[in-house]
Amino acid sequence: xxxxxxxxxxxxxxxxxxxxxxxxxxxxxxxxxxxxxxxxxxxxxxxxxxxxxxxxxxxxxxxxxxxxxxxxxxxxxxxxxxxxxxxxxxxxxxxxxxxxxxxxxxxxxxxxxxxxxxxxxxxxxxxxxxxxxxxxxxxxxxxxxxxxxxxxxxxxxxxxxxxxxxxxxxxxxxxxxxxxxxxxxxxxxxxxxxxxxxxxxxxxxxxxxxxxxxxxxxxxxxxxxxxxxxxxxxxxxxxxxxxxxxxxxxxxxxxxxxxxxxxxxxxxxxxxxxxxxxxxxxxxxxxxxxxxxxxxxxxxxxxxxxxxxxxxxxxxxxxxxxxxxxxxxxxxxxxxxxxxxxxxxxxxxxxxxxxxxxxxxxxxxxxxxxxxxxxxxxxxxxxxxxxxxxxxxxxxxxxxxxxxxxxxxxxxxxxxxxxxxxxxxxxxxxxxxxxxxxxxxxxxxxxxxxxxxxxxxxxxxxx
Ligand code: FAD
Numbered sequence: 001x002x003x004x005x006x007x008x009x010x011x012x013x014x015x016x017x018x019x020x021x022x023x024x025x026x027x028x029x030x031x032x033x034x035x036x037x038x039x040x041x042x043x044x045x046x047x048x049x050x051x052x053x054x055x056x057x058x059x060x061x062x063x064x065x066x067x068x069x070x071x072x073x074x075x076x077x078x079x080x081x082x083x084x085x086x087x088x089x090x091x092x093x094x095x096x097x098x099x100x101x102x103x104x105x106x107x108x109x110x111x112x113x114x115x116x117x118x119x120x121x122x123x124x125x126x127x128x129x130x131x132x133x134x135x136x137x138x139x140x141x142x143x144x145x146x147x148x149x150x151x152x153x154x155x156x157x158x159x160x161x162x163x164x165x166x167x168x169x170x171x172x173x174x175x176x177x178x179x180x181x182x183x184x185x186x187x188x189x190x191x192x193x194x195x196x197x198x199x200x201x202x203x204x205x206x207x208x209x210x211x212x213x214x215x216x217x218x219x220x221x222x223x224x225x226x227x228x229x230x231x232x233x234x235x236x237x238x239x240x241x242x243x244x245x246x247x248x249x250x251x252x253x254x255x256x257x258x259x260x261x262x263x264x265x266x267x268x269x270x271x272x273x274x275x276x277x278x279x280x281x282x283x284x285x286x287x288x289x290x291x292x293x294x295x296x297x298x299x300x301x302x303x304x305x306x307x308x309x310x311x312x313x314x315x316x317x318x319x320x321x322x323x324x325x326x327x328x329x330x331x332x333x334x335x336x337x338x339x340x341x342x343x344x345x346x347x348x349x350x351x352x353x354x355x356x357x358x359x360x361x362x363x364x365x366x367x368x369x370x371x372x373x374x375x376x377x378x379x380x381x382x383x384x385x386x387x388x389x390x391x392x393x394x395x396x397x398x399x400x401x402x403x404x405x406x407x408x409x410x411x412x413x414x415x416x417x418x419x420x421x422x423x424x425x426x427x428x429x430x431x432x433x434x435x436x437x438x439x440x441x442x443x444x445x446x447x448x449x450x451x452x453x454x455x456x457x458x459x460x461x462x463x
Contacts, residue, residue, distance in 0.1 A: 003110075005031045007332060008124055008138035010116040010277070013041020015309025015321030016144030017100050022329035024107040031110040031136065033126050038097035039104070039111070042146050042310070043318040046166045049096055051189050053089035054169065055349050058196035070388045080197065086170060112136065118143075118278040121304040140304055140332055143277065143284075143292060144321065147270040147310035152181065154241035154252075155266055161244050162264040165190055174198045175262040179251050181239050183210040185348050187267030188226070192350050195231055202261070204237045204253060211348065215360040215409040218395060222354050222411050225391050229351075242266075272311040287313065297337060298328045306332075320344050343426040347416040352378075352392045355419035358407030358426060361397060370400035374432060374455030378412040380463040381451075382443035389413035394452040396422075396432055403431035403457065414445055421449055432456035 007023045009016045012034030020032040038045055061080045068075055104111050114126035114134070124136045149164035157163055168190040174197045180187040183205035195201040203210070210226075210233060211219045223233060238254040242264045251259045272291040279286060285293040285301040292300055292307035300307050306328055309321030323344070327337035348354040364371045377393045378384040392412030398405050408422040425435055435453035440446045451460035 003029075003031075003136075005029045005110070005136070005138040007031075007140045007142060007329075008033065008136055009142045009144055010124065011041065011144035011146055011309070011311075012036070012039040012100070012111075013144060013146045013309060013321060014043045014318040015146070015325045016041065016142070017104070017325070018322040019142055019144060019308065019325030019328050020109045021103055021107050022326050023332060024109045026329055026333035028329070028333055030108075031112050031138070032104065033112040033114060033116040033124065033136075035113070035115040037113075038093075039100040040093075040097040043321075044093060044097050044100070046169060048318050050089045050093055050169045051165070051186075051193075052349060053092045054085065054193045055189060057085040057088065058193045059351055062196040067388065082172070082174065082197070089169070115276075117276065118282050118284075118305070121282065121302050140306060142298075142328055143274075143300075143305065143307040143311060144309045144325065145273045145277065145311045146321075147316055148273050149266065150269045150271045152239065152266060152268050155181065155239065155264070156241070156243045157266065158244050161249050161262070162242055162266065164266050168194070168263075168265045168267075171263065176200065177202070177248075177261040178263050178265060179204060179242075179249070179259055179261040180265045180267055181242070181251070182267040182269065183207075183233060183235070184267060184269060185211065185346075187265065189349055190265060190267070191231060192226075192229075195229065200232075201230075202232045202234065202259065204239050204251065204259075205233065205235050206238055208236045210235070211354070213360075214346070214348075214354070214356050215395070215407075216362050218354065218356070218393075218409045218411050221392070222348075222350070222352075225352065225411075226350065270310065270316055274311050297331050298324055314341060315344055315346060317344065317346060340427060343423050345416075345419045345423050347419065349416060352389060352412045353410075353415035355410045355415035356408070357419050357422050358405065359397065360407060360409065361395070364397060364406065369406070371397050371406060372400050372403075372432070372456050373397055374452045374457075374460075376448045376451035376455055376460050376463055378445070378448055380460075381445060381448045383445050383447070384413055386443065387413055387445075394418070394448045396435070396449070396452045396456055398432040398456045403433055405430055405432060405435070408449075410449075412445070412448070418445055418449060421446060 006028035007030045009020045009032045023030040114128045178199045180191045183203040191201045240252045242251040298306045308324035310316045331337035345357040374396045379390040395409045397407040432453045440450040454460045
């Protein structure tokens with residue numbers, strides 16, 4: 001007879017495994033059901049981690065090929081071995097996913113392998129790959145089943161030449177010509193990987209801009225830099241169909257000639273994975289996009305059933321899922337929790353990186369919020385010069401009256417690391433003056449943040 005738990009988590013991604021570990025640390029008897037062999041979810045298996053491994057390999061190659069002379073360094077016979085690149089990526093994924101299994105053991109989280117379905121608020125059926133079903137009971141159930149790639153009518157995916165990010169993480173050869181449908185984060189990152197390795201990459205985007213939802217001014221600047229790297233953007237383009245033909249693929253778009261290419265990457269976003277869980281039978285409310293509705297304590301419409309991560313509304317990001325996982329464990333163990341949705345960073349790991357937190361300038365204008373803006377270019381930052389990475393800028397937005405930080409948008413070297421300072425500042429309700437008066441080490445990229453903060457209410461020193 002299977003044991004009964006305080007918390008049973010469905011899904012072992014960054015939302016589910018963090019919830020499970022934290023709950024166990026706080027003294028709850030916890031189990032985590034995951035159908036895949038490896039723990040870690042989309043993020044570790046086919047998302048954040050493998051994509052960053054490929055981005056690093058391709059950047060090292062590209063920089064060595066094109067950027068060394070700037071540093072006074074010469075290299076001969078620069079090349080790459082795609083099989084070795086994939087091997088490195090797979091090794092990183094293996095190590096990290098095994099690490100989660102180790103953390104489960106260390107913290108006493110019971111792992112259950114199989115596909116879960118809710119029978120009652122405190123009862124979950126788990127079907128193994130062999131078709132055997134076991135019923136588990138728990139005082140609380142957390143659904144953290146994540147998301148899957150969205151599809152597009154007319155795009156005939158064959159799981160090889162026409163596929164999603166999962167296929168693009170493992171192309172066995174560099175496509176001569178790659179069409180990416182969707183110029184969002186995932187498309188841009190993987191398009192960049194293959195472009196650096198030699199593909200001609202064309203983005204077809206329905207919107208009239210790249211990275212919809214991010215700060216439009218910063219994205220315009222980013223687009224110019226990406227174009228300089230050889231990426232081609234066809235904006236305002238409606239894809240009607242994509243299909244495999246003998247030698248490759250054909251993509252038809254409205255009002256323009258069809259495109260021939262070797263591979264198509266469909267990157268039009270992701271949708272919550274909530275089907276087959278028995279939600280409707282139980283009365284767990286979902287929205288029109290299939291996302292599970294939750295309150296501020298991550299509780300669903302059914303008492304005892306909670307949900308978090310990509311299968312709920314909000315940004316589909318690993319750290320958002322993990323924050324919610326922590327919060328849920330704390331709520332169940334201690335009765336209170338909090339996630340600050342105003343301070344969740346979002347990062348695009350291109351070169352330069354693009355990082356964003358809080359509200360965009362477009363949103364502040366729309367909402368009629370009076371704000372001040374401070375900007376500082378990396379071309380005036382000493383460390384950026386030493387790195388030969390001077391493209392981009394820091395843009396800080398602060399409330400005109402209170403000076404509280406409302407948002408930060410960084411395009412530049414290591415923007416993804418720099419944004420952490422603003423995340424902490426925003427958590428503490430800091431003002432731009434607080435940032436400007438904090439001592440930043442010299443020479444560091446972070447000085448660009450201090451200078452942008454100085455620019456909010458006065459003038460930077462070095463520009
Ligand atoms: P998931 O990670 O999707 O995990 C859900 C788990 O539940 C899966 O392992 C699934 O097998 C399991 N499951 C589902 N249904 C059942 C069931 N019925 N029974 C048992 N198990 C089940 N985010 C970032 O923050 N930074 C990045 O750089 C980044 N890069 C990305 C790159 C790519 C190519 C992709 C695709 C995504 C990327 N993301 C990134 C998004 C990130 O991966 C997700 O936001 C994150 O994984 C969501 O975590 P989650 O725990 O909610 O769900």
